[in-house]
Amino acid sequence: MASLTINGTVHEVDAEPDTPLLWVIREQVGLTGTKYGCGVAQCGACTVHIDGVATRSCSLPISAITPEQKIVTIEGLSPDASHPLQKAWLELDVPQCGYCQSGQIMAAAALLQANPNPSDEDIAAEMTNICRCGTYNRIKAAIKLAAAQSRG
Amino acid sequence: MTAALDVSRRTFLVTSAVAAGGFALGFNIPFGSDEAVAQTAPEINAWVVIKPDETVVVRVGRVEMGQGTLTGLAQLVAEELECDWSKVTTEYPTPGQNVARSRVWGNFQTAGSRGVRDSHDYMRKGGAAARQMLIQAAANQWNVPASECSVSKGVITHGPSGRTTTYGKVAEAASKLEPPAADIKLKDPKDWTIAGKPVKRLDTADKLNGAQIYSIDVKRPGMLNAAIKACPVFGGKLKSFDSASIAGMPGVKKVVSVGDNAVAVIADTWWRAKSALDALPIEWDEGPNANVSSESIAEMLEEGLKAEQAFVGNQAGDVKSAIAGAAKVVEAVYGFPYQHHATMEPMNATALWSSDRCEVWTATQNAEAALATAASAAELPVGQCEVYRLSLGGGFGRRATSHDFVRQAVLIAKQMPGTPVKLIWSREEDMLHGYYHPVTQAKMVGALDADGNVIGLHMRISGQSILATINPQGLQNGRDPATFQGLNPSGTEGVLGYTIPNLLIDHAMRNPPVPPGFWRGVNNNQNALYLECFMDELAHAAGTDPLEFRRKLLVNHPKHLAVLNAVAEKAGWGTPAPEGVYRGLAQHMGYGSYVAACAEVSVDDSGKLKIHRIVAATDCGHAVNPQQIEAQIEGSFAYGLSALLYGEITLKDGRVEQENFDTYQIMRMDEMPAVESIVMPSGDFWGGVGEPTIFVAAPAVLNAIFAATGKRIRSGPLTKADLRRV
Numbered sequence: 001m002a003s004l005t006i007n008g009t010v011h012e013v014d015a016e017p018d019t020p021l022l023w024v025i026r027e028q029v030g031l032t033g034t035k036y037g038c039g040v041a042q043c044g045a046c047t048v049h050i051d052g053v054a055t056r057s058c059s060l061p062i063s064a065i066t067p068e069q070k071i072v073t074i075e076g077l078s079p080d081a082s083h084p085l086q087k088a089w090l091e092l093d094v095p096q097c098g099y100c101q102s103g104q105i106m107a108a109a110a111l112l113q114a115n116p117n118p119s120d121e122d123i124a125a126e127m128t129n130i131c132r133c134g135t136y137n138r139i140k141a142a143i144k145l146a147a148a149q150s151r152g
Numbered sequence: 153m154t155a156a157l158d159v160s161r162r163t164f165l166v167t168s169a170v171a172a173g174g175f176a177l178g179f180n181i182p183f184g185s186d187e188a189v190a191q192t193a194p195e196i197n198a199w200v201v202i203k204p205d206e207t208v209v210v211r212v213g214r215v216e217m218g219q220g221t222l223t224g225l226a227q228l229v230a231e232e233l234e235c236d237w238s239k240v241t242t243e244y245p246t247p248g249q250n251v252a253r254s255r256v257w258g259n260f261q262t263a264g265s266r267g268v269r270d271s272h273d274y275m276r277k278g279g280a281a282a283r284q285m286l287i288q289a290a291a292n293q294w295n296v297p298a299s300e301c302s303v304s305k306g307v308i309t310h311g312p313s314g315r316t317t318t319y320g321k322v323a324e325a326a327s328k329l330e331p332p333a334a335d336i337k338l339k340d341p342k343d344w345t346i347a348g349k350p351v352k353r354l355d356t357a358d359k360l361n362g363a364q365i366y367s368i369d370v371k372r373p374g375m376l377n378a379a380i381k382a383c384p385v386f387g388g389k390l391k392s393f394d395s396a397s398i399a400g401m402p403g404v405k406k407v408v409s410v411g412d413n414a415v416a417v418i419a420d421t422w423w424r425a426k427s428a429l430d431a432l433p434i435e436w437d438e439g440p441n442a443n444v445s446s447e448s449i450a451e452m453l454e455e456g457l458k459a460e461q462a463f464v465g466n467q468a469g470d471v472k473s474a475i476a477g478a479a480k481v482v483e484a485v486y487g488f489p490y491q492h493h494a495t496m497e498p499m500n501a502t503a504l505w506s507s508d509r510c511e512v513w514t515a516t517q518n519a520e521a522a523l524a525t526a527a528s529a530a531e532l533p534v535g536q537c538e539v540y541r542l543s544l545g546g547g548f549g550r551r552a553t554s555h556d557f558v559r560q561a562v563l564i565a566k567q568m569p570g571t572p573v574k575l576i577w578s579r580e581e582d583m584l585h586g587y588y589h590p591v592t593q594a595k596m597v598g599a600l601d602a603d604g605n606v607i608g609l610h611m612r613i614s615g616q617s618i619l620a621t622i623n624p625q626g627l628q629n630g631r632d633p634a635t636f637q638g639l640n641p642s643g644t645e646g647v648l649g650y651t652i653p654n655l656l657i658d659h660a661m662r663n664p665p666v667p668p669g670f671w672r673g674v675n676n677n678q679n680a681l682y683l684e685c686f687m688d689e690l691a692h693a694a695g696t697d698p699l700e701f702r703r704k705l706l707v708n709h710p711k712h713l714a715v716l717n718a719v720a721e722k723a724g725w726g727t728p729a730p731e732g733v734y735r736g737l738a739q740h741m742g743y744g745s746y747v748a749a750c751a752e753v754s755v756d757d758s759g760k761l762k763i764h765r766i767v768a769a770t771d772c773g774h775a776v777n778p779q780q781i782e783a784q785i786e787g788s789f790a791y792g793l794s795a796l797l798y799g800e801i802t803l804k805d806g807r808v809e810q811e812n813f814d815t816y817q818i819m820r821m822d823e824m825p826a827v828e829s830i831v832m833p834s835g836d837f838w839g840g841v842g843e844p845t846i847f848v849a850a851p852a853v854l855n856a857i858f859a860a861t862g863k864r865i866r867s868g869p870l871t872k873a874d875l876r877r878v
Contacts, residue, residue, distance in 0.1 A: 015421075015423075016402060016424075016427075019423055020423065023421065023422065023423035026369075027377075027421040027422060027423060028421070030371070031362065032362065032365070032366075032368075032369035032371075033361065033362015033363070033364075034362070035366075035496070035497070035545070036368065036498070036576070037496050037497075037498075037579065038579045038812055038813045039578065039579055039812070040812050040813070040814060042812060042813035042814050043496065043813050043818075045496055073362065074361060074362040075361065077361070078361075081357065081360050081361045086360045086361065089356070089360050090352075090356055090357065090360060093352055093353050093356055093780075093783070094356075095218070095353075095356055095359040095360070096218030096219065096220070096787060097217050097218030097497075097543070097544060097545055097546045097547075098218065098355075098356075098358075098359030098543070098545075099366060099495075099496040099497045099543075099545030099546060100496050100545075101359050101360065102362050105360065123821070124821050124822040125822065127820075128820050128821070128822075129820075130496065130813065130818045130820060131496075131790070132494060132495060132496050132546050132548070132790075132791070132818065133218045133546065133787045133790070133791075134786055134787030134788065134789065134790025134791055134824070135783070135786070135787065135790075136786075136790060136820070136821040136824040137786050137824060137826070137827060138783070138786070139821065140821065
């Protein structure tokens with residue numbers, strides 16, 4: 001049994017210590033917004049926050065996480081899809097198939113947390129998640145829109 | 153009540169938007185909703201259901217995989233229905249229902265950029281018929297002629313008396329009326345108010361908070377999970393496996409063979425199933441293809457370039473004589489490597505089997521084909537099977553080409569009767585068992601006269617036919633007509649724009665033992681690359697500007713010419729580009745649409761490429777949702793340029809060498825160019841938009857690279873090319 005704090009709730013999970021966080025989130029905790037894409041930390045579909053840092057959960061064993069660390073998934077980013085990024089994503093109709101978008105939004109949220117006013121270059125350097133539908137330009141525009149709206 | 157409908161009641165439906173409170177025909181949502189809240193709502197006809205709260209549910213046979221077809225088709229129905237767009241949602245009928253109702257929803261296959269262009273007529277008529285019935289129902293209630301009534305945004309008004317009612321109030325009565333006669337008059341597109349407008353997608357909200365349920369997210373009561381390995385060599389078989397050695401691993405329930413070439417571990421969670429599978433000793437019989445390699449395949453294709461016999465795709469005049477008598481002959485050999493679809497969501501399906509019933513939950517581009525596959529694997533009549541459609545995490549043709557994952561899921565579930573089992577392929581399994589974009593080469597021979605006019609062109613394609621493997625009944629006396637996509641002499645699908653007096657385009661079919669598939673853009677991809685890059689070579693050899701050179705050859709095809717002119721003008725062709733930036737052009741017609749692109753690139757002294765900007769034009773006849781067409785254009789560049797930059801599946805010892813995104817790289821945001829789209833519908837036809845722009849992505853960039861470096865790169869991926877200036 002391991003103890004994990006996910007979206008503010010402590011979960012006692014029955015999983016082997018080497019189980020990647022992704023699969024505990026999806027299978028034991030039952031939150032399926034965080035996606036499996038590659039299992040080798042390449043694509044970023046599994047991105048969650050651990051203490052505010054964007055982390056690829058498919059390659060992080062739960063043994064490496066303490067019960068005190070705060071894990072946030074896409075379901076916990078905001079209570080009602082009201083995060084500035086979620087609003088900007090809606091405004092610009094960013095998703096196509098949508099499968100990578102949870103990870104994209106979580107990566108972007110950590111980026112804005114660290115750098116509230118990112119340049120195009122900052123965004124391109126930090127946003128390394130794969131999107132096969134090719135929504136990159138709208139993602140970039142939405143991050144800038146969210147940053148601008150957060151500045152007020 | 154039929155058995156099929158009973159099952160539907162129990163189990164399913166997926167909507168594209170949150171539509172709490174009930175569904176047409178009493179279908180329920182299976183994912184944690186309170187099934188008791190379901191209520192019936194009147195079906196006006198197969199396409200339109202209207203609830204008492206005025207919600208309009210549009211039923212869509214085609215499937216949404218990101219391309220926006222749900223929204224576009226709903227716009228077309230809503231346009232004719234004259235309903236309130238803010239009240240519109242969509243839902244998928246099941247393939248079983250389609251079969252049971254004489255295929256009332258038409259073709260479920262979602263491929264070939266056909267979503268809108270092949271469905272618009274019957275769906276618009278469905279919306280128009282429903283409107284007439286709803287107005288008639290109101291007129292009956294008021295005891296007035298229907299001709300005295302009008303409707304706007306779902307509110308029906310009787311002109312003379314000023315009385316009003318709403319669709320929601322008359323839906324029940326309308327659903328009992330006879331449908332109108334078939335000759336329904338549709339609106340003139342110039343009068344559209346919902347279609348043709350850049351409305352927001354209907355399916356965005358749930359993709360922003362984790363609520364959207366993809367096939368991989370399915371949960372069923374008592375469900376187990378399975379991980380699978382099939383023989384990594386194509387055509388190889390499963391010889392043996394030692395299930396005892398993993399029997400004690402956590403969560404493992406059963407180890408089963410799947411068909412004659414795969415083994416699966418069933419466990420309580422997928423991660424435990426995969427972990428046990430990774431520890432399972434397996435012996436394969438690799439079969440006759442164990443020696444196949446990229447080199448052996450290349451040899452097959454090179455032989456085809458020189459072969460005497462070939463299937464003819466397009467022919468005019470006498471190309472041999474033209475080449476023999478030419479002032480200048482230009483020759484080049486091009487190639488296009490295998491590509492993988494690499495959908496973000498790996499293949500998966502959940503199956504529940506019992507001796508008299510089989511149900512499958514999956515992401516598919518062709519639910520009827522999935523149903524047929526499920527029934528065959530289940531060894532049950534189609535009427536005792538059903539497939540429920542979930543959101544697709546990408547399709548790109550993979551989920552249309554084969555339902556091998558459905559077959560496997562059913563074969564596994566058959567070994568656990570009464571228990572739903574979700575099969576998920578690991579990324580590695582997905583990479584190794586694709587249906588790859590076929591491999592081809594092309595030898596191009598062009599003949600110029602003394603004035604630099606093109607007097608002859610021979611394009612010899614050598615390589616793989618998709619139909620020969622996937623759909624042999626589509627062959628015409630052995631010839632694969634799809635090989636010549638975009639190169640045809642006539643038709644509405646994809647016509648060669650260039651008029652060349654002596655022309656031969658032929659195909660030496662060479663089929664390596666690697667499964668080919670329909671990969672977004674399909675054969676247009678390499679055909680456009682070969683032809684558009686070679687046109688650039690000919691222009692250069694003739695000493696003519698590539699735009700002027702093409703214009704002269706496109707005089708008989710004004711729509712091809714118009715998109716080319718549009719990009720040239722917007723990109724500023726003929727005016728100086730920014731310092732160090734070079735331009736390249738390409739045009740092509742496919743899936744009924746005309747596309748062109750002008751790429752701007754720079755290459756630094758170390759050979760590093762930067763694609764700065766692409767201007768792209770599409771004439772798709774009618775533009776149902778211009779902002780979604782722009783999204784498809786942008787996405788097409790990401791897909792096409794990813795293939796050009798990185799895409800190559802290679803074979804060694806009969807198996808694919810690239811097992812994950814670390815060795816099969818995908819273009820990321822830092823390499824994505826700015827895209828400026830020109831959506832220029834010329835109005836008298838319906839073309840597709842999900843694929844066409846891909847055709848011109850790679851050739852426009854390659855031609856710009858030549859302009860920048862003097863180097864002709866004739867095969868991807870660019871990771872293998874030295875781009876330093878000559």
